[in-house]
Each structure stands twice: as C-alpha cells, then as structure tokens.
Amino acid sequence: QNIIVRDLADKLGVNASQIITKLIGLGVMANQNQNIDADTAAIVADEFGKTLVVEDEKSDVDDIFDLDHEDNPKDLRQRPPVVTVMGHVDHGKTSLLDAIRQTKVTVSEAGGITQHIGAYSVNVDDKKVVFLDTPGHEAFTSMRARGASITDIAILVVAADDGVMPQTIEAISHAKAAEVPIIVAINKIDKPTANIDRIKQELVENDLLPEDWGGETITVPVSARDKTGIDELLEMILLVAEMQELKANPNRNAVGTIVEAQLDKGMGPMATVLVQKGTLKVGDMVVSGTSSGRIRAMFDDKGKRVKKVGPSMPVVILGLSEVPNAGDLLYVADNEKIARNYAQRKKEQLREEQLKSRSKVSLEDLFEKIKEGEIKDLNIIIKSDVRGSMEALSQSLRKLDTEEVKINIIHGSVGGITESDIMLASASNAIVIGFNVRPNLNAIEVAKREEVDVRTYRVIYEAIEDIQSAVKGMLAPKI
Numbered sequence: 001q002n003i004i005v006r007d008l009a010d011k012l013g014v015n016a017s018q019i020i021t022k023l024i025g026l027g028v029m030a031n032q033n034q035n036i037d038a039d040t041a042a043i044v045a046d047e048f049g050k051t052l053v054v055e056d057e058k059s060d061v062d063d064i065f066d067l068d069h070e071d072n073p074k075d076l077r078q079r080p081p082v083v084t085v086m087g088h089v090d091h092g093k094t095s096l097l098d099a100i101r102q103t104k105v106t107v108s109e110a111g112g113i114t115q116h117i118g119a120y121s122v123n124v125d126d127k128k129v130v131f132l133d134t135p136g137h138e139a140f141t142s143m144r145a146r147g148a149s150i151t152d153i154a155i156l157v158v159a160a161d162d163g164v165m166p167q168t169i170e171a172i173s174h175a176k177a178a179e180v181p182i183i184v185a186i187n188k189i190d191k192p193t194a195n196i197d198r199i200k201q202e203l204v205e206n207d208l209l210p211e212d213w214g215g216e217t218i219t220v221p222v223s224a225r226d227k228t229g230i231d232e233l234l235e236m237i238l239l240v241a242e243m244q245e246l247k248a249n250p251n252r253n254a255v256g257t258i259v260e261a262q263l264d265k266g267m268g269p270m271a272t273v274l275v276q277k278g279t280l281k282v283g284d285m286v287v288s289g290t291s292s293g294r295i296r297a298m299f300d301d302k303g304k305r306v307k308k309v310g311p312s313m314p315v316v317i318l319g320l321s322e323v324p325n326a327g328d329l330l331y332v333a334d335n336e337k338i339a340r341n342y343a344q345r346k347k348e349q350l351r352e353e354q355l356k357s358r359s360k361v362s363l364e365d366l367f368e369k370i371k372e373g374e375i376k377d378l379n380i381i382i383k384s385d386v387r388g389s390m391e392a393l394s395q396s397l398r399k400l401d402t403e404e405v406k407i408n409i410i411h412g413s414v415g416g417i418t419e420s421d422i423m424l425a426s427a428s429n430a431i432v433i434g435f436n437v438r439p440n441l442n443a444i445e446v447a448k449r450e451e452v453d454v455r456t457y458r459v460i461y462e463a464i465e466d467i468q469s470a471v472k473g474m475l476a477p478k479i
C-alpha cells in the first residue's frame with residue numbers, strides 16, 4: 001500500500017522536506033506529491049522514531065492475519081481434544097485433574113516434576129488429550145466472553161454422594177450455551193453413600209439423558225481418590241473427540257490462545273499458549289493483544305524445552321514485550337513490522353472500544369437490531385426466587401418467538417443474580433431477567449463493565465410485556 005509523501009509528513013508530524021531528505025538518504029527520489037511504498041514509509045517513520053500504522057480497508061485488526069482463511073481440507077490433520085472440567089464446588093474437579101495427570105504422566109517423562117502451566121497433555125494409547133488446568137465454568141465462560149473458544153469437550157463432575165447442585169446446573173448451561181459436548185464423570189464412587197442411579201435420575205431432570213438409559217449423554221463412574229475409572233473416562237473423551245472430527249492444519253503460521261500469563265522476575269513476560277492452528281516455533285515473531293516479540297524459548301507442561309508445537313498443544317513462551325491477557329489470541333506474524341503495527345493498532349482499537357460501547361444486546365435497542373438483521377436470537381437468562389415462577393416465566397417467554405427473532409432461554413435457575421450469570425450473558429450476548437431476586441453488588445459491577453442488560457421484576461406479566469414490547473419495538477424507555 002502506497003502513501004503520498006505529504007500525508008506521511010502529516011502522520012509523523014514533520015515537514016515534507018524532512019521526509020524528502022530522509023528519502024534521498026535512502027536513495028529514493030520523490031517530491032511531496034509522489035507516492036512511496038509502505039515499506040519505505042515504515043523505514044522513514046522508523047528514522048523519526050515512530051511506528052507507522054498502516055491503515056488498510058480492513059477494519060478489524062485481526063483481519064490482517066487472515067484468520068478465516070479456510071485451510072484446504074487436504075492439509076487438515078487430526079488434533080487432540082481440549083477438555084475443561086466443570087462442576088459444583090467440592091465435587092472433585094481439582095482431584096480429578098490431579099488423578100488424570102498422576103495416572104498418565106510417568107515419572108521419567110516429567111523428570112519427577114510437574115509444571116503447572118494452565119494446561120497439560122496426557123497420552124492415551126497412541127493419542128493425546130489436553131486438559132485445561134483451571135477447573136470451573138467461570139474460567140471457561142470468562143474466556144468465552146473474551147472471544148476465545150478453545151474447549152472441545154466439557155467433563156461435568158458430579159459427586160455421587162451429593163448429586164446435581166446449583167453449580168452443576170450452571171455448568172450444564174454454560175457448556176450448552178457454548179455448544180460443547182458434555183461427558184459426566186460421576187465421582188466419589190468409593191463413598192458408601194454413593195448412589196449412581198440417583199445421579200442419573202437427576203441428570204435426566206436436567207436434560208442430560210444417560211446413554212445406558214437410552215440417551216446420548218456418556219456417564220463414567222470414577223473415583224479421583226482411588227484413581228478408578230480414569231482410563232474409561234479418557235477412552236470416552238477420545239470417542240467423543242473422534243465423533244467431533246477435530247482437525248487443524250499444522251503447516252501454517254500458528255494461531256493460538258493465551259491460557260495463562262504472568263511476569264517472571266528473571267525471565268520477563270511468560271505466557272502459556274494453546275496452539276489452535278499451525279505450528280509454533282522458537283524464533284517466530286508473535287503478537288498477542290498489545291504485546292509482541294520474538295519467541296526466545298518454549299517449555300512444555302513437563303518443563304522440557306521444546307523447539308516447536310502443533311495444534312491443541314499447550315506451551316509456555318518467552319520473549320513477549322508485555323504480559324498478554326488470558327483469552328487473547330496469539331498470532332505469528334511474517335515479520336517484525338507487521339507484528340509491531342498490529343500491537344499498535346490493537347492499542348488504538350482498545351482505546352476506541354473504551355470510548356464507544358460494544359454492541360451488546362439490550363431490550364432498548366433490540367427492535368432496531370432485529371430490523372437491521374443484526375439479531376436473530378434473543379438469549380435470556382432467568383433467575384428467580386422459586387422454581388415454579390422460573391418455569392412459568394420461561395414457558396411464557398418462549399411463546400413470544402416471532403418470525404424475525406427466536407427466544408432462547410439459555411439458563412434458568414433459582415437464586416440471586418451472580419457474576420457467573422453475568423459472564424454467561426456476556427459470552428452468549430444474552431440479557432438477564434431476575435424475578436423476585438436482585439443482582440449482588442459484584443454482579444452489578446460486572447454487568448456495568450460487560451454491558452449486560454439486567455432487568456428485575458416482581459410481576460411475571462410485566463416481564464412478559466417488556467420482552468414482547470421490545471421484540472415489537474414498542475418498549476417504553478427504562479426509568
């Protein structure tokens with residue numbers, strides 16, 4: 001892309017004659033009305049100690065990496081599944097993650113030390129399975145709210161002596177909203193009070209019909225304490241992965257997602273990247289958010305130095321200029337200039353975004369968005385004081401479907417509105433309706449930050465009327 005010398009001078013805040021002098025120094029003869037190419041312009045900008053931000057027609061900075069570029073089907077190779085463990089507190093998520101790692105990672109392989117880098121891989125037969133190390137649907141959904149979807153399969157841990165609990169139901173909704181298949185690990189079967197059939201019954205009540213009862217949900221009894229059922233669970237993960245036909249092209253510039261990142265006193269910014277496409281190599285020029293740099297070294301989850309990693313694999317990288325955010329994408333750039341431009345533009349984009357609000361759904365402008373074809377689904381989360389009113393409300397709301405917009409109740413449960421509800425709403429572009437319940441202080445704050453529309457009602461009819469009016473474009477302004 002070319003730029004006129006005069007424009008370049010304006011951009012850099014210098015005189016055209018100064019530019020022309022620099023150009024002569026570079027052996028380029030041009031007057032102020034002439035075009036020079038982008039590379040030359042970048043070099044000149046550099047001479048003035050500035051980075052030239054090349055504006056092309058593409059509005060989204062991520063487009064410069066051509067992410068949607070469809071890989072040729074013949075270049076696609078099978079890749080390992082990436083698994084997240086979810087479930088109610090104390091049902092054994094952490095224990096299960098530890099049990100899998102301990103069972104599968106041999107001492108010699110790990111050198112006796114296991115590194116917690118945010119994700120780990122295990123070998124099952126001749127295949128691999130990758131686990132994200134931060135359990136819980138909160139982590140899963142906050143990643144998704146940032147636009148990252150790296151989980152292929154969700155393991156729902158349900159304690160056999162406790163059953164389906166509020167966070168179990170939340171986890172189900174979060175996985176379903178993300179359209180991630182669920183495998184249920186019925187844990188703690190070593191306990192005398194364990195009752196597997198009761199758990200299955202409760203799963204049925206939450207729309208997960210176990211396979212052995214004629215449904216599609218795979219359930220595996222396990223004990224994280226005794227390490228029983230672990231191999232069966234891993235086999236089932238591979239089976240579900242096979243049905244999903246998970247594939248990626250390993251032979252291209254890598255694209256990945258930051259799973260975890262921190263500043264190390266000695267080594268500088270360290271980030272765990274989960275590679276999604278391509279192969280990431282030491283020496284690659286990478287960018288992530290406003291951070292960029294050349295990869296100096298990489299370590300796998302066993303603490304071993306590696307030179308390259310392919311799709312689905314987690315790796316710690318060194319060499320970034322600053323600490324990126326979890327959930328940020330990481331790209332390999334062809335050269336340093338592209339990388340620096342990207343980071344620069346990302347900074348500007350963030351600033352702009354802070355100024356103008358992102359386009360989250362709200363009842364107020366719902367009708368506009370329906371008209372403009374921007375929205376075809378209205379996703380709703382319902383929280384209420386009792387189960388009966390939650391069900392009555394969701395049934396009535398579902399009936400408000402019109403030809404233009406479909407109403408989806410993506411989660412409904414009893415209890416106050418929490419941060420987790422807001423994050424689910426943010427990730428799924430949903431609104432939150434509270435019936436006889438209110439958001440807690442934390443939820444109010446997060447709702448403001450994430451720009452999630454939260455409405456509370458005391459009369460069912462009023463909630464229905466509001467949604468109906470919003471769908472038809474006749475909503476009275478919020479007071």
Ligand code: GDP
Nearest residue numbers: 088089090091092093094095187188223224225
């Ligand atoms: P999380 O909150 O879901 O991560 O649950 P934890 O993994 O921290 O486990 C909660 C408690 O349950 C701990 O005291 C564990 O020792 C215990 N626990 C986990 N798995 C099992 C199991 O299979 N059997 C028994 N008996 N206890 C377990």
